[in-house]
Amino acid sequence: MTDTELFLIALAIIFGLPYAIWRLGHTDYWAPLVVVRIITGIVLGPGLLGAVFPACYHAVFEPRMVQALNGVAWWGVMLFVWIAGIELDLKEVWRQRRECGTTARWRWARRCCSAPWRRQACWPGAAAGSARAATTGSSCWAWAWPARSPPCRSWCC
Known part of the structure; x- marks a missing residue:
C-alpha cells in the first residue's frame, strides 16, 4: 500500500469514525460531535488501540503517517486561531x-x-x-x- 493510500485511510478513520458514531449512535443529545471526536481520538491512540491491538494500530498509524497527520493537525490549529482572530470584535x-x-x-x-x-x-x-x-x-x-x-x-x- 502506498503512503498516499495509507494517509487517506488514516484521515478517513480519523474523520469518519467519530462522525459515524455521533450520527448512528444518536449521541448528539448527550455529547456534541467534538466530545465524540476527543473520545474517539483517545481510543484510536497508542494508549488504547496501540496497547490492545498493536498490529492494527501500526498497520494504519505508522510513524511516517503520524508525522504527516501531525503536520495536518498543526495547520488545523493555525487556521482555527486565524479564524478566531478574524472574528474578534475589538x-x-x-x-x-x-x-x-x-x-x-x-x-x-x-x-x-x-x-x-x-x-x-x-x-x-x-x-x-x-x-x-x-x-x-x-x-x-x-x-x-x-x-x-x-x-x-x-x-x-
Whole structure:
C-alpha cells in the first residue's frame, strides 16, 4: 500500500469514525460531535488501540503517517486561531475590558509563577518569605524554595 493510500485511510478513520458514531449512535443529545471526536481520538491512540491491538494500530498509524497527520493537525490549529482572530470584535473586547483584563492578568500571574525562581517576585517589592507574599493565599507561595534558585531579575519575571 502506498503512503498516499495509507494517509487517506488514516484521515478517513480519523474523520469518519467519530462522525459515524455521533450520527448512528444518536449521541448528539448527550455529547456534541467534538466530545465524540476527543473520545474517539483517545481510543484510536497508542494508549488504547496501540496497547490492545498493536498490529492494527501500526498497520494504519505508522510513524511516517503520524508525522504527516501531525503536520495536518498543526495547520488545523493555525487556521482555527486565524479564524478566531478574524472574528474578534475589538469593540466588544473594549466593552468587556474588565473580564478580558482579568483573563490577561491570570495569564501573567501563571507566567510569573511557572518556575520556582520566578515565584519570589511576581510584583515589585515582594520577596520570598515576606509578610506580603505569605498572606496572599496564592498557590505560588505554597511550594518550598529550592536551595539554589537564581534571583528574579525583573519584577514581572
